[in-house]
Amino acid sequence: MxxxxxxxxxxxxxxxxxxxxxxxxxxxxxxxxxxxxxxxxxxxxxxxxxxxxxxxxxxxxxxxxxxxxxxxxxxxxxxxxxxxxxxxxxxxxxxxxxxxxxxxxxxxxxxxxxxxxxxxxxxxxxxNPVDVTLDLRDIVEAEYESIGLNQLVRLRLNEDARKLSSKSSNLLSIEGWEIADSDGVSVPHQYTDNSLFVYFTRPGRKKIRLTANVFGGERVYEKELNVDSQDIVERPADPIVGREEVFKLRQTLTDAGVEVKKWASGDNKTELLSFPSNVPNGRFRFTEKGERTVKVTVYYPTLRGTVEYEIKTLVRDPESDEIFYILNPPELFAYDTTYRAMYGVVGEKITGIERIECDHCHYLFYLYFDDSWSFDRNSGVLSFSIPKHGTYLDYCLTIFYTVESSDDVREARLFVSNYR
Known part of the structure; x- marks a missing residue:
C-alpha cells in the first residue's frame, strides 16, 4: 500500500x-x-x-x-x-x-x-532533510499539564526529540532548564535523559523554560503548567489545640502508586500519634495555637525516589478568649515584617473587616498601615505590616468586623509589638 x-x-x-x-x-x-x-x-x-x-x-x-x-x-x-x-x-x-x-x-x-x-x-x-522528523516548535512534554500544590511533575523531551537526541548529541542536546516562578522547587534525580522534576508551593500558571541546541543553533522552549489550590495532602478543616487531627495523602496520588514513607512533627508543639510512621494517614496532636508544621516524606515511582514536604497549618485554641491573636510573633527588633492575625472565636465565622484604626501609635505607622492590610475570608487571617523605624513600640489596633450570624459591625482590639 x-x-x-x-x-x-x-x-x-x-x-x-x-x-x-x-x-x-x-x-x-x-x-x-x-x-x-x-x-x-x-x-x-x-x-x-x-x-x-x-x-x-x-x-x-x-x-x-x-x-x-x-x-x-x-x-x-x-x-x-x-x-x-x-x-x-x-x-x-x-x-x-x-x-x-x-x-x-x-x-x-x-x-x-x-x-x-x-x-x-x-x-x-x-x-537536514533526513533528520527533521519532529515538530521543532515544541519538543517538551510534561507528565501532567495540570497539578496540585506540592505535586511532583516530570518534564522531559518528547518522544520524537528523544529519538533524535539519542541518534546524535550534535543534532539535539539539552543545555539547561529554568523554572520561571520563584515558588518552583527542583528535585534531584538519577535519570540520564536530563529530565526535570519540579513541584510548586503556590497556585497559578507556571512557566518552565528549556534551552536546547537544535541542529547547531540555540532554541528556547516554554512549557506552561496549571497549578490548582488543592494540596497533595488533605488536612483537617479546623484543627484545634489538644484534639487528634488526621492528615492523609490524596487518593488520586495513592491510586497512581505514590506512597507515604514517613510522617513526622515539624516543631515542638506538634506531636506525632501514628505508629508506625509510614501509614497512609498521619495522626497528630497540637499543644499550642498558631502556625504548626507537619512533615511527610513521599515516594514517587516516576522519580524512583522520595521528596520531603513541610505542611503548614493554622491551629486554634477553643479555650482562648481572644477575638484576634497574632500567629507569628516577631523576633527582637523585627521591622518590615508581614504579621498575620487569626480570628479566634470558636463556632463563629467572620465575613469581613470594614476598617482598621491604629490608635495612640507612631504617626508613620498609622499612615502606612491604612493601605497595607488584607483579609482572607476563607481562612479568617488578617495580614498587615509594621514599617521600619528606629525604636520598638507597642501598637493598639482597633478592628471593625462583621460575622455570619449578624449584620452589625463589631469592634475588637489587638495589641501588637515589633519586638518579642
Missing amino acids: STMFHELGHISHNRLNDFNYSFVAHSKYGESWATGVEYAYMKSVFPEYEYTYYSSEGDSWMYKHVVQGMLKNGFTLQEIQHGFNAAASSGWDGWHKAMKDNVINQWTDRSEEEKAEMREIVDIIFN
Whole structure:
C-alpha cells in the first residue's frame, strides 16, 4: 500500500511537460515529494505508521523526509504541494525558497514573528532533510499539564526529540532548564535523559523554560503548567489545640502508586500519634495555637525516589478568649515584617473587616498601615505590616468586623509589638 501511495505522488507531476516530468520524477526533489505523499496517506490510514529510511544502496540520497518534517511543523499537504509546483523548473533549492517566500508570505493569520520562526524551521528542514522528523516548535512534554500544590511533575523531551537526541548529541542536546516562578522547587534525580522534576508551593500558571541546541543553533522552549489550590495532602478543616487531627495523602496520588514513607512533627508543639510512621494517614496532636508544621516524606515511582514536604497549618485554641491573636510573633527588633492575625472565636465565622484604626501609635505607622492590610475570608487571617523605624513600640489596633450570624459591625482590639 505504501508503494501505491508513493507512485500516486509521482502522478501529481502530470502538470509538467514530458522533459520536466522525467527530470522531476527521478530526482531528489521528486522522490522526496512522493515519499512525503506516501507518509501522509499511510499516516491517515494507519496512525502509528512511521516512514523507515530507504535502504537501496545508491538511491537513498533521493528519498528525503522534508514533507514529513513540514507536516509535523504545521504546514498542510496542499501548501507543500503549492511550493513544490512553484519550483518545477528550479528543483530542490527552488522548493526550499518557494516554501519561505511563496507559501509563508501568503499567511494572513500569523504575526511577522511567527512567520520568521517558520522560515527558520524551513531552513533547518531543508538543510537536514533526513533528520527533521519532529515538530521543532515544541519538543517538551510534561507528565501532567495540570497539578496540585506540592505535586511532583516530570518534564522531559518528547518522544520524537528523544529519538533524535539519542541518534546524535550534535543534532539535539539539552543545555539547561529554568523554572520561571520563584515558588518552583527542583528535585534531584538519577535519570540520564536530563529530565526535570519540579513541584510548586503556590497556585497559578507556571512557566518552565528549556534551552536546547537544535541542529547547531540555540532554541528556547516554554512549557506552561496549571497549578490548582488543592494540596497533595488533605488536612483537617479546623484543627484545634489538644484534639487528634488526621492528615492523609490524596487518593488520586495513592491510586497512581505514590506512597507515604514517613510522617513526622515539624516543631515542638506538634506531636506525632501514628505508629508506625509510614501509614497512609498521619495522626497528630497540637499543644499550642498558631502556625504548626507537619512533615511527610513521599515516594514517587516516576522519580524512583522520595521528596520531603513541610505542611503548614493554622491551629486554634477553643479555650482562648481572644477575638484576634497574632500567629507569628516577631523576633527582637523585627521591622518590615508581614504579621498575620487569626480570628479566634470558636463556632463563629467572620465575613469581613470594614476598617482598621491604629490608635495612640507612631504617626508613620498609622499612615502606612491604612493601605497595607488584607483579609482572607476563607481562612479568617488578617495580614498587615509594621514599617521600619528606629525604636520598638507597642501598637493598639482597633478592628471593625462583621460575622455570619449578624449584620452589625463589631469592634475588637489587638495589641501588637515589633519586638518579642
